[in-house]
Amino acid sequence: MKHIYKIDGMTCGSCKANVEKSLGSLDNVTDVKVNLENKEAEITMSKHIGLFKLQNALQEKYTISEKPVVKKVATNAFSDFEMAQEKSKFKQLKPLFLILLYITVASILLHYKDWSWREFMLDFMGLFFIVFSFFKMLDLKGFPDSFRMYDPLAKRVPVYAKIYPFIETILGLLFLIRFEINIALIITIIVLGITTVGVTKALLDKKAIRCACLGTALKLPMTEATFIENTIMLVMAIAMLIN
Template identity: 45%
Template sequence: MTHQYQITGMTCSSCEAKVKGALMIVENVTNVEVSKETNSATITMEKHIALSDFQKALDSKYQISALNHNEIEEQAKSWFVTYKPILFIFFYIILVTILIQYKNQSLNLMEAMQHFMAGFFLIFSFFKFLNLKGFAESYVMYDVIAKQIPIWAYLYAVIELLLGLAFLIGFNPLVTNSITFIIMSLSIIGVLQSVLNKKKIQCACLGAIFNLPMSTVTIIEDALMIVMSALMIIHII
């Protein structure tokens, strides 16, 4: 995609070169054309880049603003495109969960959460096993246990599969939910550290198949599993 921006503060050809050089090194930028005569820049990028990222790349004497697009709308579109795979996965899991409850002609919240978690772990483990080595290489970059014990990344994918099967068949709910609570609580630590430290690394939740950035979406995923397992443990006890 290509967007046009207004840039103030350029006074000479040297300024043009500095601005172009600074914008070109921004991740996902493929081409930049800058003109001090029109105080503008035409930037071609692989995906939408936030205006704040461009401003950070520039010297403080230069100010950049959007010319022919709505920045909020473009960021919303970019967010949806980035997280579309995981949004569709959650949509299908929720849909199946609702249809099962509809077929049973009753709403059983605990049963619904059990089916949701079964679908979650089975689908997410499936994507990890498509490229297990790629998942492990991504996971060791942020998980607190995998950093110290790399083989944990491989075991984690297996554990997710086993948890999915356990939830599906209703195997010992107390044990299954307790393991889920512990595993997901440990997993979220590394995710929180990465997001809070603003590390730009790939999220391994869907393995290495989709290039999803680590973000609050990943935190929500793990937190959701922690909350559901905790509620089910409380219900059982």
């Protein structure tokens, strides 16, 4: 199988040769062709290799990322092209929006007779962590590689990426059963704060990487929606801790 990746950091023929040699040394890689002008690498694999492993094979000055697939639009109008891109992005993020909608509605219905913002937020955060951890649990082997692509702590401490789904599950249960809420809020701020730093950097660098917020079962692109999702949770956690 052949995959095309974007390679940043190459400036000369020596860089090209270095990248080809590094990627070609990986197990299950049968061929590597690097295009210096387009800053791309075509990698032929006998078995799929995660981005994290590909990145680890390269020197720090090189960054490898999935090449974004741009669908051709049957029009010459630039505005139509932009609309098509936005429509495609919304379609990709539709599962995320639906899940957040269901969590919000469920949290409201639990307290509509005796409304309390605090109780609503606790249930929202609890359901958020439980649902999102569920999707990560579907592929515990594949999730760490995707998560390490943008989470700063997971990059440095690989075991953190492996236990992250379980951390979310525990936090979700703590919020839902109203046990040690302050501790759960502090851990939430730390965990999501670290992830948000990584998400922000990835967005600023305009890297075409996959968001692991819903594990690997659903292929979601890293977009502003991921940043907003984390920010909402952080604001809730900070507001509740202060009050």
